[in-house]
Amino acid sequence: MEAMAENPSNRLPGVPFKHTPQIIPSSSQIPGSHSQSQQHLYPSFLEIPDVSPSARVICEILGKVSPHELETVLSSSGIKPLPEIVEEVLKLSYGSPAAAVKFFRWAGLNQKHSAHAWNLMVDLLGKNGMFEPMWDAIRSMKQEGLLSMAAFVSAFGNYCVAGRFNEAVMTFDVMDRYGFQPDTVAVNSLLSAICRQENQTLKALEFFDRIKGKIPPDGDSYAILLEGWEKEGNVAKAKTTFGEMVIRVGWSPQNMSAYDAFLTTLVRGAQADEAIKFLQVMKGKNCLPGLKYFSNALDILIKQNNSSQALSLWDIMVGSGLAPNLVMYNAMIGLLCNNNDIDNAFHFLDDMVLYGAFPDSLTYNMIFQCLIKNKKVREVGKFFYEMIKNEWPPSHSNCAAAITMLFDGDDPEMALEIWDYMIKNRVLPLDESANALLIGLCSMGRMSELRRSALSMFDRRIKIFESTMGKLKNAFCKEGRSGRDTYDDLSRKWKSS
Template identity: 60%
Template sequence: MATAKPDNPVHPPPLAIGGEPSPAPFVLGPNDPRVRSLCDILTHTPTTELERVLSSCGIVPVPELVEAVLCHSYSSPASAVQFFRWSGRSLKHTPRAWNLMVDILGRNSLFDAMWDAIRSMKQEGGVLSTATFASAFGSYCAAGKIKEAVMTFEVMDRYGVSQDIVAVNSLLSAICRQDGRTADAADFFDRIKTRVPPDADTFAILFEGWEKEGNTARAKTTFGEMIIRVGWNSNNMSAYDAFLNTLVRASQPQEALKFLTVMKSNNCLPGLRFFSNALEILVKHNDANHALALWDIMVTGSGLVPDLVMFNAMISLLCNNQKIDFAFRFLDEMPFYGAFPDSLTYNAIFECLVRNKRAREAELFFREMKKNEQPLTPSNCAAAIRMFFDQFDPAAALEVWSYLMEELMIPDNESANEVLLGLAEFGRLSFATRYAEDMFNRGIELRFTVIEKLKNSFQKAGKLDCYNRITRKMKQQ
């Protein structure tokens, strides 16, 4: 197929066939002085003067120079035609130069001129190829002329080019690139499949179209036909990926899991691309149950190796769904896959323990984090301090604060306010005084509600003088 191009590109990708880009031939770069000079002539010279200026410019056209100039002439099709004719008087154009000319004309919807070029290529002999027609398919489809693209396929054999599976796939791909036109591609496929047997690429192209359009019903039908016609083959990963992605994106994860189970039994499990995409979608939908089932099918006994990003996504999802025991299981499994937990991993689990008020486990896990040099986030510090005070463990709360100040050196306002609130609630007013003075020295700001709480606590204890000392210190900052 011809690689899709934007309107009037400056430098198009190499022409391609069979659904994959062709290797790029040697092409002179735009900084070559001859290329710059000729492109400047084509851009700024009136067409009536163009041949005279080209003939007097002193530049001798050679094949790679002609190809380079044509690559930069998509926005000037009339000038490109004249340049092509002028250079053709001095050399025999390469097949690539001819194909570029066909592509320039087609991309500018100059279809009559495009066909004139194709007929001239036939007369030249040996320059027409599937790539030529793939370019025509792409141009017609980009212009919304699907019927004309199909008619172009039907006349290929008259020009000595085989209507083989590469040509079929090129046309299917060109149609499927257009929004909402996969049904037209499927109609063409239904008409041609008895004449030209499909291959795995054929179905992969259709699946990508159904995936883009979210058409799960047609995707399932196409999947059934693929199994009948080409069977199970572990090399068809792109087809399996696109089909399963269609189901997952359409919020049918249960259906995707059913097909996955069947695929696995036939040794045709998709690869990490699908696994990663599907996991991302399930995380976005906060669907922990289906994510767990997906993980078990994809990883258990398959040889697939999930990476740190995937583990972190899974652990965060499990923690968000209160499945902390599963999260610990994944944490323990990570080293076996060469994925070592980082601060994101640890903070997700710690935040879940704090949120669920599992104080003893949070305290032990916090110490493990310190041992492994995995820093807590400031928000997790503040939440942990609040939780530890609520769970009657002020020592653990102050341990977190000390860690924050001594090891992370972060003057966190939120954590500081939680420390003073907790100390006031526990009646630890001497501690509150000492910590408050240290906080003021660090430039930490206290909320009004915290100051009022301190005032009430000191007043009840008959220690307003201590409170006044704190406020004087605060005003000095």
């Protein structure tokens, strides 16, 4: 107790006290212990289906019994705190650290705790920001001969989550006092803990630069830093780190996560040309990334609307023997169509079956839409036949757009064929295409056909827009008295329908 009374502010974390502390602090030394035991009533564990009966009973006791009665009630429960029960209860007790400590002390009176139970207690205390009690637990583990690297990894992570990075680094520095010689695994664990926090990769780099002369880094060390730079979008730092990595650890397919992070940082940073140069080098080193990287990189380039670099990336991918899937083909075809590169879009459509990716409705409709947008009148008709032959018909919106474009492009017969196909095959809804057809017939002065089509649409309860009726009125009224009478008849039927 004398050790606990010392002011810890002047000590490095983990430096042993002058006096041996008790195995684990009493609940009176834990902030909020008296109120916590009254407030956290384990609201969620009862909903967990795989809680053992014994752990369930203990959790109920911890949630309901006051702190000064807890050990008595636990002892009278008749439950033997076997190691697996202790571990299970601790896993459920992260929200109630005061009660967890009380339970842990009581369970330790009956038998020694397992190493896993001690690690859970260290992690529980650290996650609740109770770092001095956490160190008491670490020292106790050392006394028991149960201390492992897992306890230090937990301390690294919890200090970093709390924003106490200097103390995380000092924890690393005192590991040797606890019988652990810091190694590359420990370095990587601390780097990972720092880099998991937002915008802290520079702090991780400071630690890395200090330690790399004493403890040789490996590919994972650089991968952690490169993933940090990727998350922060720091292209310059990523290039420096990657260059150092190649010099110190060389090229190896085992370092793929580092390569992925570096290349992704370049692509996201609008330096896809640099990424492609590196990919060419990596191909020669037999270190080319897998399909997942190429898929993610293409997604980024597509969002950037960068079709030229996406094509270069694609060529490297298929040239290395990787087979793109349908999603990737559709993404590329969509990008090409968005840039009106219809020739390359057709090239991809023709090639995809060779790689086992068969076009679907989206594939065909993107190309069809591009043809319509670029007013390729003859190609629209030809491609329409190919679509229905392969049983991937155009969407209703593409049909409407095609009908409008075909009338404007002086191919009304093809427009009527599309309309007839829609009727026969129930490509719904019909409203937009119906109005496009009527407006097209109006513009060409095909009045008798216009009248028949309008009557048929009224009978089918197809919605004709008021603006369309206005165009019909103008067209029919130009035909004189008979035209006005025809329009009046159509107008009555339109209103009644």
